[in-house]
Amino acid sequence: MDKESPKKPPSSIDEALPWDDMIIGERLGPVAYRIKPSTHKKHADLLNIHRPWFETEWNLFPWELGAWARAASKYYGHLKNTVQTGFKYEFFRTAKVGEPLFTTWMLLDKYDKVDKKYFSSCTDTTNEKGELVVRATTEGIDLRSRGKKLEPRSAAGRENWSGLGEFVPASPNLPEGLILLTRTKGPLPMRVSGFSTGGWAKDKWEGSVHEASYAAEMGFKAPIVEGPIVWEFGILELLLDFFGPEALFTTGVADVNIRGPGYVGDTLIGKARIREKVKESGGVRIVLETRIERIDGQLINVGTASAVVREEADSEL
Amino acid sequence: MNSAPNRGEAASVWDLPISQQLGPVEYNISAAAHSRHCAMLDVHYPWFETHGNLFPWHLCGWSRAAARYFRELTRTVQTNFNYEFSAPGKVGQSLLTTWTPVEIYTKKDYKYLVATMETRDKKGDLLLATSSEVTDVTGRASADPETSRSRRWASWDEMGEMVTASRELPEGLALLTRTKGPLPAALTGFSRQAAATDKNQDPSLEERSAREIGFRSIAVEGPVAWEFVIMGTLMDFFGPESLFTSGKVSVNIISAAYVGDVLVGKARIRDKIKEDRGLRIVLETRVEKLDGQLVNAGTASAIVD
Numbered sequence: 315m316d317k318e319s320p321k322k323p324p325s326s327i328d329e330a331l332p333w334d335d336m337i338i339g340e341r342l343g344p345v346a347y348r349i350k351p352s353t354h355k356k357h358a359d360l361l362n363i364h365r366p367w368f369e370t371e372w373n374l375f376p377w378e379l380g381a382w383a384r385a386a387s388k389y390y391g392h393l394k395n396t397v398q399t400g401f402k403y404e405f406f407r408t409a410k411v412g413e414p415l416f417t418t419w420m421l422l423d424k425y426d427k428v429d430k431k432y433f434s435s436c437t438d439t440t441n442e443k444g445e446l447v448v449r450a451t452t453e454g455i456d457l458r459s460r461g462k463k464l465e466p467r468s469a470a471g472r473e474n475w476s477g478l479g480e481f482v483p484a485s486p487n488l489p490e491g492l493i494l495l496t497r498t499k500g501p502l503p504m505r506v507s508g509f510s511t512g513g514w515a516k517d518k519w520e521g522s523v524h525e526a527s528y529a530a531e532m533g534f535k536a537p538i539v540e541g542p543i544v545w546e547f548g549i550l551e552l553l554l555d556f557f558g559p560e561a562l563f564t565t566g567v568a569d570v571n572i573r574g575p576g577y578v579g580d581t582l583i584g585k586a587r588i589r590e591k592v593k594e595s596g597g598v599r600i601v602l603e604t605r606i607e608r609i610d611g612q613l614i615n616v617g618t619a620s621a622v623v624r625e626e627a628d629s630e631l
Numbered sequence: 632m633n634s635a636p637n638r639g640e641a642a643s644v645w646d647l648p649i650s651q652q653l654g655p656v657e658y659n660i661s662a663a664a665h666s667r668h669c670a671m672l673d674v675h676y677p678w679f680e681t682h683g684n685l686f687p688w689h690l691c692g693w694s695r696a697a698a699r700y701f702r703e704l705t706r707t708v709q710t711n712f713n714y715e716f717s718a719p720g721k722v723g724q725s726l727l728t729t730w731t732p733v734e735i736y737t738k739k740d741y742k743y744l745v746a747t748m749e750t751r752d753k754k755g756d757l758l759l760a761t762s763s764e765v766t767d768v769t770g771r772a773s774a775d776p777e778t779s780r781s782r783r784w785a786s787w788d789e790m791g792e793m794v795t796a797s798r799e800l801p802e803g804l805a806l807l808t809r810t811k812g813p814l815p816a817a818l819t820g821f822s823r824q825a826a827a828t829d830k831n832q833d834p835s836l837e838e839r840s841a842r843e844i845g846f847r848s849i850a851v852e853g854p855v856a857w858e859f860v861i862m863g864t865l866m867d868f869f870g871p872e873s874l875f876t877s878g879k880v881s882v883n884i885i886s887a888a889y890v891g892d893v894l895v896g897k898a899r900i901r902d903k904i905k906e907d908r909g910l911r912i913v914l915e916t917r918v919e920k921l922d923g924q925l926v927n928a929g930t931a932s933a934i935v936d
Contacts, residue, residue, distance in 0.1 A: 359793065362809070362863065365675040478813055478891045481670070481821050495821060497673070498893045500810035501790055509790055509807060555670065579790050581810045609810075609921070 332390065333431065333456065336421050344416035344440070345385045349378045354411045360503040361547050367559040372411040376403050376550070376568075377505070377542050380450030382437040385419035393454075394521030397532075398541045398572060399432070400453040405566040406446045414442045422451070431456035457523070457532050473616075474605065475587060484557050484623045486591065486598040493587045494602070497552055498609065500581030505543050511578050513537025536577045544576035544614055548606040549584035556586070556602070557621040570604070570617035581609040589618065597624040644701035645742060645767070647732050655727035655751070658695040660685055665722045671815040672859050678871040683722035686862075687880070688817060688854050690720045691761040692728030692750050700730070706840075707765035709853040710743070714880040715760040719871075720750065726758070727751045733762070742767040768844045786917060786925070787899065796869050796935045798903070798910050805899040806864055806914070810921070812893030817855045821890060846887050853884040857927055860896035861916055868898070868914070869933040877908065882916070882929035894926065895919045901930065909934040 357375055358368050367373050380403055386393055409415055422434040437450045479493035504524065507514050512526050514537065519525040523538045530536075545568070553562055576582065586602040593599075601620040607613055668686055669679050678684050691714065698704045720726055727750070734745040748761040791805035815821050841849050851859075857880075865874050888894060895918070902913040913932040919925055 359867070364677070364863070364866075366677045366681040370677040370681050478821055481815075495813065498810060498812035501808065509793055511790075551673070 333424065333433075336390070336424065336433070338421050338423060341418050341420045342389050343385050343418035345381070345388050345419075346414060346416050347381060347384055348414055349374055349411050351411050354378065357505070360505070360508055361543075361550075362499070363546075363551060365551075365554065365559075367554070373408050373559065373563065374411065374413075375546060376405075376448070377540075377546060379403075379405075379409060379415075379439050379448040380437055380542070381415070381417040381439055382419060382435060382450055382452050385417040385437055386435065389419070392519065392522060395457045396433075396454045397457055397523050397538065398452060398454050400569075400571045401542055401545075402451045402569040403567065404449040405563045406448060407441070408560075408563045409439075409441055409447045415447065416440050416442075426459075429459065431459040460532070474607075475585065479585075479587075481555070483555070484561070484600050484621070486600075486623055486625055488588055488600070490588050490590055493585075494552060494556055497549075497584045498581060499548060499584065500579070500609070502539055502544065502547055502576055502578060502580040502582060504537065504539050504578050507537075507578075509578060511536060513578065534575055539576040539578060539580075541570065541572040541576075541615065544572075544582070544606060545570055545617075548576075548582040548614070549586065549604055549619070552584050552586055553602075553619050553621075557600075557623070561621040561623065565599075565622040566620065568604075568617065568619040570615050572615045573613045574608070574615075576606075576608070576614050582614065583607045583609060586619070592620075594622055597622040599623075644697075644704055644732070644744065645735060647701075647735075649732055649734065652729050652731045653700050654696055654729040656692065656696045656699060656730075657725055657727050658692060659723055659725055660689045660720075662722050665689065668817070671817070671820050672855070672862075673811070674858070674862055676863075676866055676871070678866065684871070684875065685720045685722065686858055687714050687716075687759070688852070688858055690726070690750055690759045691748055691763075691854070692726060693748065693761070693763065693854075696728040696730040696748060697746060704765065706767065706769050707744070708768050708850065709763060709765050709884055711762075711764040711883050712854055712857075712880075713762045713882070714878070716875045716878040716880075717757045717759065718752075719875040720752070720758045725753050727753070786919065786923065787897065791897070791899070793867070795867070796873070796912050796933070798935060800900055800912070802900050802902065805897070806868055809860065809864060809896045810893060811860050811863075811896070812891070814851055814856060814859055814888055814890060814892040814894055816849055816851045816890050819849070819890075846889075848889045850887040851890060851892075853882070853888075853927060856888040856892075856894065857882055857918060860894040860918055861898065861931070864896055864898050864916075865914075865931055865933075869912075869935075873933045873935065877911075877934035878931065879933070880929065880931045882927050884927045885925045888918075888920070888926045893921050895921065898931070902932075904932075906934060909936045911935075 417439045420436045422436050424433050432455050434453045439447045441447055477493050479495040481495040503509055514524045516525050521528055523529050526537050585605040589601045589603040591598050591600050599620050599622050601618055604617050604619050606615045730748050732746045736743050743766050745764045750759045751757050789805045791807045793807040838849050897917040898914040901915040904911045911932050911934050913930055916929050916931050918927045
């Protein structure tokens with residue numbers, strides 16, 4: 315697994331996503347890649363996440379590890395006319411800037427739901443030794459099957475909670491229901507185009523929801539920021555402070571449903587509370603319920619995030 | 632170096648002879664205190680976390696110098712502060728701070744005190760020169776300082792640009808406006824209960840004292856509110872080396888910020904001034920609440936090579 319080996323050539327970016335040609339269960343790749351220091355630094359700067367774990371120890375961000383866009387686009391172009399509706403990360407080990415990584419992409423399912431076409435896929439990223447670094451599953455929707463609609467709007471009121479919360483590190487003794495420190499952060503950037511409200515360039519990204527005219531055509535008020543970027547921006551630091559980076563990036567699982575679009579410039583509120591504690595070998599998995607809301611109350615995403623807290627670590631406290 | 636200060640004959644800080652230098656007081660910031668400050672302020676730049684460089688709040692030695700001489704300084708509220716950085720200070724390093732009152736005056740029946748502080752290393756090299764103005768809150772009526780003093784002058788609404796300092800940038804350019812919350816207090820973090828009532832009368836530590844003088848809740852120290860939301864912008868724009876060796880900061884505190892507040896930090900280029908060492912870029916800075924209420928306003932500058 316030492317070189318890039320697509321089994322079939324990528325489609326033209328002008329083509330629509332070839333739904334009928336996409337074969338469920340076919341594993342494509344591996345696609346080899348490395349994240350450059352400059353790319354990594356730009357990501358840290360845009361997300362305004364300046365932690366030694368990323369900046370001086372050069373560990374990669376989830377987005378850089380779960381490389382479904384990098385892999386799938388080798389075969390299907392820029393995944394036009396699609397928008398992500400959910401994603402899940404399972405972290406197994408860390409990886410560094412410059413390290414050779416290999417990603418395979420597999421379509422898990424194609425299905426109709428409420429007259430819309432959905433697909434789900436699985437991306438495995440491994441290191442040079444063949445060890446699994448991260449498994450990312452993602453669900454998306456074919457926007458052509460959705461047609462032009464007003465942007466989805468989910469009120470933040472249901473199943474919500476208020477309160478500043480507590481600034482505590484993970485420990486098996488923390489009670490279920492405990493609210494962690496709610497954080498507010500802005501402005502939200504776009505990954506490629508930063509803080510430009512126009513989003514990505516039309517000549518390169520026609521048919522992408524990250525480009526202004528197509529986003530407008532699909533009923534969104536502006537180009538949409540990628541769901542996992544919204545999540546990283548709005549809640550990753552909360553998880554880092556709570557679980558610590560080692561636990562998060564070696565045992566962590568994050569499962570996120572996207573409920574509304576995040577736009578460039580948004581101010582986001584990241585919330586988490588302890589949902590449950592599950593015994594696992596060597597520790598307790600603490601499962602957080604997570605929510606990201608826009609400051610105007612619009613729900614952006616909901617989900618869970620968990621990692622294993624070692625019991626012996628707690629006894630030293 | 633004796634760290635137990637002698638304040639001379641003055642019974643109160645308000646009786647202190649002008650220009651009488653007190654100190655030096657020797658202190659150092661422990662790794663634990665520094666780490667806690669990073670965590671509370673949610674400022675995790677390697678400059679601070681990995682390299683152990685101190686925050687201005689710790690470097691200026693305010694609470695370790697002046698407040699040790701005169702307990703009643705805990706019954707004051709800061710209205711202005713100025714920093715002039717010469718060199719960074721490190722976690723665990725022995726620091727020596729002197730404190731000198733330079734003016735005491737009365738304005739609208741309230742007493743004000745202006746003092747300067749210098750923080751030096753053991754070799755005597757200057758790290759940071761600070762000046763600060765405080766006002767006595769003892770016996771103040773319960774007029775809410777935030778509503779009586781807040782103004783929304785001259786703000787701007789652009790999201791701004793994420794750029795690094797360079798000579799070519801035009802005056803008037805707005806830097807990226809950042810929103811961040813919740814605001815912590817330096818010592819008590821996110822607790823609204825704060826410290827024990829019988830031990831503290833400081834409005835930044837104790838809620839009852841804060842309410843007595845018209846604050847809604849525990850008022851966060853002015854320089855801490857500034858560090859919380861503007862420091863990142865200055866680090867990103869100037870870079871830490873330039874900021875902490877040539878930086879100058881001047882901030883007027885206009886209204887109170889409270890534990891849990893979400894703050895908006897704004898900066899735009901006001902001026903570019905030629906100096907011997909290079910070009911000094913002067914930023915106009917503002918910290919506001921989400922509803923637009925002005926918390927503090929001032930300038931921050933550093934040399935661009």
